[in-house]
Amino acid sequence: MKRTFIVNYPIMISIGGIEKYLYYLMKYMLNHGVRVIWMQNIRFQTGKMYDDVIKDPRLEIVKVNSNLLFWFKHEKLNLSKDEEIVIFSCTTMAKLKADTIVRRFSDLNIKSIYGIPDTKGDAYYLEAIFCNPLKFIVYRCMRTVFEEWENNNHLCFYARKQIDALENNYHVYISNKDTKLLKYVEPLPLLNYDELEKRNQTLQFYNNNYRKI
Numbered sequence: 287m288k289r290t291f292i293v294n295y296p297i298m299i300s301i302g303g304i305e306k307y308l309y310y311l312m313k314y315m316l317n318h319g320v321r322v323i324w325m326q327n328i329r330f331q332t333g334k335m336y337d338d339v340i341k342d343p344r345l346e347i348v349k350v351n352s353n354l355l356f357w358f359k360h361e362k363l364n365l366s367k368d369e370e371i372v373i374f375s376c377t378t379m380a381k382l383k384a385d386t387i388v389r390r391f392s393d394l395n396i397k398s399i400y401g402i403p404d405t406k407g408d409a410y411y412l413e414a415i416f417c418n419p420l421k422f423i424v425y426r427c428m429r430t431v432f433e434e435w436e437n438n439n440h441l442c443f444y445a446r447k448q449i450d451a452l453e454n455n456y457h458v459y460i461s462n463k464d465t466k467l468l469k470y471v472e473p474l475p476l477l478n479y480d481e482l483e484k485r486n487q488t489l490q491f492y493n494n495n496y497r498k499i
Contacts, residue, residue: 296327
């Protein structure tokens with residue numbers, strides 16, 4: 287079965303921790319035969335430091351117009367039943383929007399994963415946007431949502447402190463914590479091809495002389 291990875295993080299402008307992680311992850315997956323789709327917000331330009339991935343012809347880009355009026359309007363996603371699909375989001379609102387894609391393609395093998403990158407902030411804890419009594423109502427709703435996500439194994443974390451923060455905030459127990467920590471993605475090293483060629487010639491020299499002994 288083919289593997290497809292959808293990056294539901296529409297804005298790649300700054301050099302932040304999330305952006306760097308996704309940059310290396312997208313590059314790694316492209317180089318290992320995974321189909322990668324990036325959902326890009328049409329209102330923002332991409333930082334040039336990500337050009338080698340964003341302009342890679344293997345990367346598929348789906349334009350997104352994300353606002354309150356359209357909720358989550360995007361170009362057509364071409365997905366099929368012979369794919370194992372993961373859609374990866376990094377904010378709570380993005381995860382909620384990604385779940386609408388899962389429901390729309392209910393006949394496909396698609397899973398929505400939320401990588402929580404921080405311990406606070408209204409991008410991750412939506413109730414922080416509001417004041418009481420609405421804040422309390424949103425909090426109770428989001429607590430139920432996070433319980434469902436945890437039960438369905440939709441949550442992962444960049445560090446243990448983010449697990450602790452979520453548990454403390456919503457009183458939701460996160461099971462199998464160690465398995466839900468995202469693994470570090472090694473950046474590809476810068477290769478000195480002249481040095482590699484010298485090493486290769488040296489190795490050939492020793493190999494040839496060793497055979498003569």
